[in-house]
Amino acid sequence: MDNTTWVANHTGRSDFDLMGLFSHSKHPTLLCVVIFVVFLMALSGNTILILLIHCDVHLHNPMYFFITQLSLMDVMYISVTVPKMLMDQVMGVKQISAPECGMQMFLCLTVGGSEVFLLAAMAYDRYVAICHPLRYPILMNHRVCLLLVSSSWLLGSVDGFMLTPITMTFPFCRSREIHHFFCEVPAVMKLSCSDTSLYETLMYLCCVFMLLIPVTVISSSYSFILFTIHRMNSAEGRKKAFATCSSHMMVVILFYGAAIYTYMLPTSYHNPEKDMIVSVFYTILTPVLNPLIYSLRNKDVTRALKKMLNVVSVLQESIK
Template sequence: MENWNTSSNFILLGLLGHSRTHRILFSLVFMTFIASLVGNALMILLIHTDPRLHTPMYFLLSQLSLMDLMLVSTIIPKMAANYLLNSRSISPAGCGSQIFLLLTLGGGECFLLSAMSYDRYVAICHPLRYHVLMSHMLCSQLVAGSWLLGGIDGLMQAIVALSFPFCSRREIDHFFCEAPTLVRLACADTSVFEDVMYFCCVLMLLVPFCLILTSYSLILAAVLHMLSPEACKKAFATCYSHVAVVGLFYGAAIFIYMRPKSYRSAHHDKVVSAFYSILTPMLNPLIYSLRDSEVKGALRKCVASVWP
């Protein structure tokens, strides 16, 4: 096998073929992509324009929608272009960009979801000090920290993954460039990098997840001490949406990045990656808008202003 130079492209084997069933599936994927763009863009617009939503919780939610918007825009347009043009190639620069953006946005969402759980903890356990503990400066620092930590992880893994010598076999059994899948094509010993990558992914997933569990443990303890059933119901209602989003995101991410290598399957990776990169960004704004009366009120107000 001979090494390739930096001008050689990778081949993405993709997710779908060109049978009638796969064409229908592609149409569903594209409609999901459009729904994700519209849903997340609308969520950002509502939070920006409605003064009632200018609170720390909705500021963090707008950043989650922004990350989801960028996530689907990183994957689906290239996937759709390759499918429609019957092309499977992606340049090393394009592959590195996808790895960087995916890990930046995925890592950023991990820490952002933990910041949102802390926001719910303060709102329920320390309601009188909420605006002091969740100040605008602290919210900005939490958001900036989420983007920064995700960006550092993404940049590090993208640079190292593309620094390996690759052999003549340049076929990536995926529909986008993902670091674990790309490293399998290397002609060098990648065990040290894979161990470091696994350790980084565990930290990026488990540290925020432990913070989320801690926040909700304290919330549960506080709710159980509430004497009013109405207060308990209201407290739980403020957490339902966030818990659902955490379950969707972490379930898929842990399956992809924390399984031992002996249990990995390219087919399973593609299916689960499609779930968290295509379906989850569409579901997040739906989960929050359907469960949140203030978001629904802002949406009704927006619709009424357009069509009085």
């Protein structure tokens, strides 16, 4: 068989095989149950947080508006990858069609890119709240908040629309086995038989641009915030400001660290096992941790949760 026929036969397939997490596990059933529990925790935690913020008027301010958007992104992120992974494991299926793979890739890029910019908007919001408290209602009015959130979603979708079609139009003439649990760009690119070095360079530059602007905004915002906190006379004020900002910084470090590893480190630092572990961190664990970080460390949210639980208990008593 000549090379042309071999390429034609392999590119004729329209589906891929997702090797996933379970093929590397000694106890796939236990791992499946753990991931399912984590998935339910992420869905319930983020949904409850969104409902709390929506129902409690004391939480109707810019910071919590951004948190609802972050929770919505986390729900979308984990829902794009985990349900299919679990269903495939239960049904004993590994295939994913090219259109499904492209859609999964597009949604992950869009939501991930949007979250990168949203975290920058949240840092700017904290900067205005702490450094310019008297001007906060004007500088962060509802229109500005909507503009920041809309811009985050728009820039994230640009990332998805730009990278997905290029990645999926490369010829795939090697093995159709994607050593990952979802269609992530670097994992899919490894299957291409054409020279992808130029595209990888352009993708690297795109990621630098997408991360450079938010990182600049975040680092500048928190530099001014730390300086302002240091100058505060009130110990209680310093404690409250630091607690709010530390929660956001934890989320930023978790998410940006994983993104930098996946899209900006040279290929020599990567292998399928490490890539999957990092991807598990930001697609499965981060959506679980975010509502815990923002709720357990936030007195307003815990107060709203207690109020909601009291209402539920009163309703149950009245029904009885």
